[in-house]
Amino acid sequence: MIATPFLDLLHLAWPELFLDITALVVVALDLLVLRRRSVALRFSFAAAFTALGCAIAIIAILTRPIDGGVFGGILVGSPLIRTVQVLILLVTIACALISTRSDFTEHVGEFFLLLLLATEGALTLVATTDLLVIFVSLELLSLSLYAMAAADKRSKRAAEAGLKYFLFGGMSAAFLLFGFSLLYGATGSTSLPVIASSLHTLTPLVAIAIVMTAIGFGFKVAAAPLHFWAPDVYQSAPAPAAAFIASVSKIASFFVFFELLHAALGPVAGSAAWGHFGAGWSPVIAVLAACSMVLGNLTALVQTSVRRLLAYSAIAHAGYMLVAMIAGTPESLAALLYYVFTYALTTVGIFALVAIVERNVGSDSLSSFNGLVRRAPFLAICLFIFFLSLAGIPPLSGFFAKFFLFTAALASPGGLGLLWLVILAIAMSAVSLFYYLQVLKRAFVTPAEEGAPEFEVPWFTQAVIGVLALLTLLFGCAPNLLLSWFEHMM
Amino acid sequence: MLAWTIYISMGAAALLLLLPRRSAQAARVVALAAAIGGFVVALLGFLAQRPGETVTVVRVPWVPTLGIEYHLAADGISASLVLLTGVVAITGVLFSWNIEERAKEFFAFFLLLIGSVYGVFLSWDLFLLFVFYEIVIIPKYFLITIWGSTRKEYGAMKLAIYSFVGSAMVLVGLIAAYVVAGEHSLSLDVLAGHYFPQHFQMWAFPLVFVGFAILAGLWPFHTWAPTGHVAAPTAASMLLAGVVMKLGAYGCLRVAMTLFPLGMAPWGFHFLGFGSWRDVFSILAVIGIVYGATVAMVQKDFKFVIGYSSVSHMGFITLGLMTLNLTGVTGAVMQMISHGLLAGLLFAVVGRMVYARTHTREFSKLGPMHLNKVIPFAAVTFIIAGMASMGLPGFSGFIAEMMILLGAWKAFPMLAALTGVGIVLGVVYVWRAMQKAFFAGDSQGATQPPGEYHEPIPPITLPEKLAAGILIASSICVGVYPQFLLRVIQPALNSPLFAALHNGGWQ
Numbered sequence: 001m002i003a004t005p006f007l008d009l010l011h012l013a014w015p016e017l018f019l020d021i022t023a024l025v026v027v028a029l030d031l032l033v034l035r036r037r038s039v040a041l042r043f044s045f046a047a048a049f050t051a052l053g054c055a056i057a058i059i060a061i062l063t064r065p066i067d068g069g070v071f072g073g074i075l076v077g078s079p080l081i082r083t084v085q086v087l088i089l090l091v092t093i094a095c096a097l098i099s100t101r102s103d104f105t106e107h108v109g110e111f112f113l114l115l116l117l118a119t120e121g122a123l124t125l126v127a128t129t130d131l132l133v134i135f136v137s138l139e140l141l142s143l144s145l146y147a148m149a150a151a152d153k154r155s156k157r158a159a160e161a162g163l164k165y166f167l168f169g170g171m172s173a174a175f176l177l178f179g180f181s182l183l184y185g186a187t188g189s190t191s192l193p194v195i196a197s198s199l200h201t202l203t204p205l206v207a208i209a210i211v212m213t214a215i216g217f218g219f220k221v222a223a224a225p226l227h228f229w230a231p232d233v234y235q236s237a238p239a240p241a242a243a244f245i246a247s248v249s250k251i252a253s254f255f256v257f258f259e260l261l262h263a264a265l266g267p268v269a270g271s272a273a274w275g276h277f278g279a280g281w282s283p284v285i286a287v288l289a290a291c292s293m294v295l296g297n298l299t300a301l302v303q304t305s306v307r308r309l310l311a312y313s314a315i316a317h318a319g320y321m322l323v324a325m326i327a328g329t330p331e332s333l334a335a336l337l338y339y340v341f342t343y344a345l346t347t348v349g350i351f352a353l354v355a356i357v358e359r360n361v362g363s364d365s366l367s368s369f370n371g372l373v374r375r376a377p378f379l380a381i382c383l384f385i386f387f388l389s390l391a392g393i394p395p396l397s398g399f400f401a402k403f404f405l406f407t408a409a410l411a412s413p414g415g416l417g418l419l420w421l422v423i424l425a426i427a428m429s430a431v432s433l434f435y436y437l438q439v440l441k442r443a444f445v446t447p448a449e450e451g452a453p454e455f456e457v458p459w460f461t462q463a464v465i466g467v468l469a470l471l472t473l474l475f476g477c478a479p480n481l482l483l484s485w486f487e488h489m490m
Numbered sequence: 491m492l493a494w495t496i497y498i499s500m501g502a503a504a505l506l507l508l509l510p511r512r513s514a515q516a517a518r519v520v521a522l523a524a525a526i527g528g529f530v531v532a533l534l535g536f537l538a539q540r541p542g543e544t545v546t547v548v549r550v551p552w553v554p555t556l557g558i559e560y561h562l563a564a565d566g567i568s569a570s571l572v573l574l575t576g577v578v579a580i581t582g583v584l585f586s587w588n589i590e591e592r593a594k595e596f597f598a599f600f601l602l603l604i605g606s607v608y609g610v611f612l613s614w615d616l617f618l619l620f621v622f623y624e625i626v627i628i629p630k631y632f633l634i635t636i637w638g639s640t641r642k643e644y645g646a647m648k649l650a651i652y653s654f655v656g657s658a659m660v661l662v663g664l665i666a667a668y669v670v671a672g673e674h675s676l677s678l679d680v681l682a683g684h685y686f687p688q689h690f691q692m693w694a695f696p697l698v699f700v701g702f703a704i705l706a707g708l709w710p711f712h713t714w715a716p717t718g719h720v721a722a723p724t725a726a727s728m729l730l731a732g733v734v735m736k737l738g739a740y741g742c743l744r745v746a747m748t749l750f751p752l753g754m755a756p757w758g759f760h761f762l763g764f765g766s767w768r769d770v771f772s773i774l775a776v777i778g779i780v781y782g783a784t785v786a787m788v789q790k791d792f793k794f795v796i797g798y799s800s801v802s803h804m805g806f807i808t809l810g811l812m813t814l815n816l817t818g819v820t821g822a823v824m825q826m827i828s829h830g831l832l833a834g835l836l837f838a839v840v841g842r843m844v845y846a847r848t849h850t851r852e853f854s855k856l857g858p859m860h861l862n863k864v865i866p867f868a869a870v871t872f873i874i875a876g877m878a879s880m881g882l883p884g885f886s887g888f889i890a891e892m893m894i895l896l897g898a899w900k901a902f903p904m905l906a907a908l909t910g911v912g913i914v915l916g917v918v919y920v921w922r923a924m925q926k927a928f929f930a931g932d933s934q935g936a937t938q939p940p941g942e943y944h945e946p947i948p949p950i951t952l953p954e955k956l957a958a959g960i961l962i963a964s965s966i967c968v969g970v971y972p973q974f975l976l977r978v979i980q981p982a983l984n985s986p987l988f989a990a991l992h993n994g995g996w997q
Contacts, residue, residue, distance in 0.1 A: 394621035410669040430658040
């Protein structure tokens, strides 16, 4: 028997270990030292330590690059994986930093423990080529998220959202597991490359497995028609939890979904080209994408709660990103990563902003943004940048992300057949301008009520939001900063 | 050097945001200085422009991964339109001198708009062109919805959605062209030199052309224009009609026609009498000319008359482009400039000189005010602007419409005759509006309840006179000595960039 490569395993799991240690330190500090201090202070400390832990994990990833896998691909290292891990950790840091001065729960340590465990789940999720580990990591991520969504115990709606998220999530996990087990049954292996080499034709068994898997991941990325949890969770979860669900969880899920489809199920891709549909997973994804774009954008038009609006806009964005999934070239993966990362930064910024508005006005309805430009000019400018980026207005990152994504999708071999999806996506993003402008109109045009005071904004949160807005602008003006890095890694 | 037009405008917009909140005067001065600065740069650039030459201003890689460059360049057409933008920008600031509410933000949006317009005219990389083209939408929306009047939120949203749908169509066309060409470049020269398969051009051309033409007010996609113009504050309607609609026309010429010239070739069959996209668009243009003029004839609102007259005049541009001969296309470019000056002037008279003083634009209410006696300057300005836009010799409108008609006569004699009807109708609506707004006092005075308006009407201010003077002088200048524009415009149309057009039926 070959010597078990435990040392390699340890090296590969180095960043995850740091996160574990950080989690324990955060809980211990919070429970032992800061127990009697104010909740806001405890949040600040815990957030700072969490961010620090993530930063150390990033350094660990960058300074000890190890390529190759252990135990037949249970844990794998590659430049690409490390890139995705760094992206995940960066966004986690942003999520942690926007939660300073929060007060939604007394269980501060536990909240950050869950946050770090979810991040760890995301890290292992992207760093494996084994179905079982994918499933286990996904569950670690999801279970932490269910609890985070319901962390605000004083709010009934948060509890309801958490429960709904849990029930839907549990069901979709069952579908996913069923799909994986069918794949195992059809190929006799849980390793992605082995599955790919033993899959040749689309048998009914594999077809069912594909549908089941698509359901499982469709739920994670909130693609219609598997999106029902999203509006409730986005609306009721505490802002940092909602931001995390909308950003980090998306990055990891999209990446692993892409890898799964192309590394394991590549031979049964089929075709989603207009007029030349071929059985496989491409048409399934194309249907999910089309449904998400149409349903997300049209439903968002009538929302009055900004958080629900964001949820439907997230569904629409998931639809756009799924287009890149079908193309499956390295360029489209780079485009997908660029899209999901810049989108994650923007979303985190928006949730931080919405949280401030909620704290000052007490609601996230459209009308609570009235006169934002007078009440908090700096935040209004950031809101302007975030929402126009989501709408895809240049020179913000959202525009370039769309451009790159659609170009990469069309430029893939046989990609011109995807033109129908691209046309649908661009047409739908024209619709989306309407509801994004609704929010901006409230902020810039509609005056606030008489005598409405200026907002009280913690300077640190404001700085974080400012940095996120700046990054949204920067990555839009100089997309090469990210792109050349991604290309280098592939 | 021309790149500084963009930087000055955008930089001043950013500077305005940093100014203290309550100083409207400082905001105006900064805006005026930036507009003048932009104009001076534009003028120097224009004077330095040699016929037939394309001057590269800046060319650096921007996104090497996709072969996108930050490439600004100018040929005669760009230089002329940049010059127009400079003039309209200065007069726009002068006519906005009365803005007190949130002046700082107003001028910031104004200059952002101006800067992007300069950007569109100067972009030689299609991605860059598209970026500037889309940035334009946002300041437009906010200028109208914050400072506008009459159903401003509806007008602004309609305009934003129409523009965005148009640019979405352009985006689809651009991405498809980029992918199909496979040249790893979005440079105008490269793509215009690439031979796209005809079946591709046959759908890409109408897609991109219509995408741009929506902004150029092509019938039946023009409906945003009257509502948007009417809702907009004076300076914004001046910019909208003066330069923003020109962006659409410019895009039609610069992008749609140069990239996909074969899209204008005959289909090889006839459908409802149409044999090619060229037929379709020229018919639409003529319908726009006649329809716009007819509708302008029966309006009760002064500003709607001007709004519909813009649709009519923009129809001339599309018609000129579709003639596909040197005279017609040159005429189209001349009309862009001429209409830019005259629409600005007309909107300024209606929006600033009249509406801002009387708070009404209804002819029935304006009539009894004896405006010809109260503000004679406005009346005189409107008469001059009206004569110019009717196409009286000596003004810019004459030379432009003349060239378009000559071109159309060569290409489609029937349509040229119909267009003549549109010109006659143009005389009618201008005359009617002039009579009803300024000279109706005596004849209708008896039937109106007297003493309804006690508020004294303030006299015309210096900035207004100055700006009106600039616009009239420019129009006369173009009308009397068109050669200074034709000198650079005609050689530009014969440059290699437009060479491919000759395959599409150029005569």
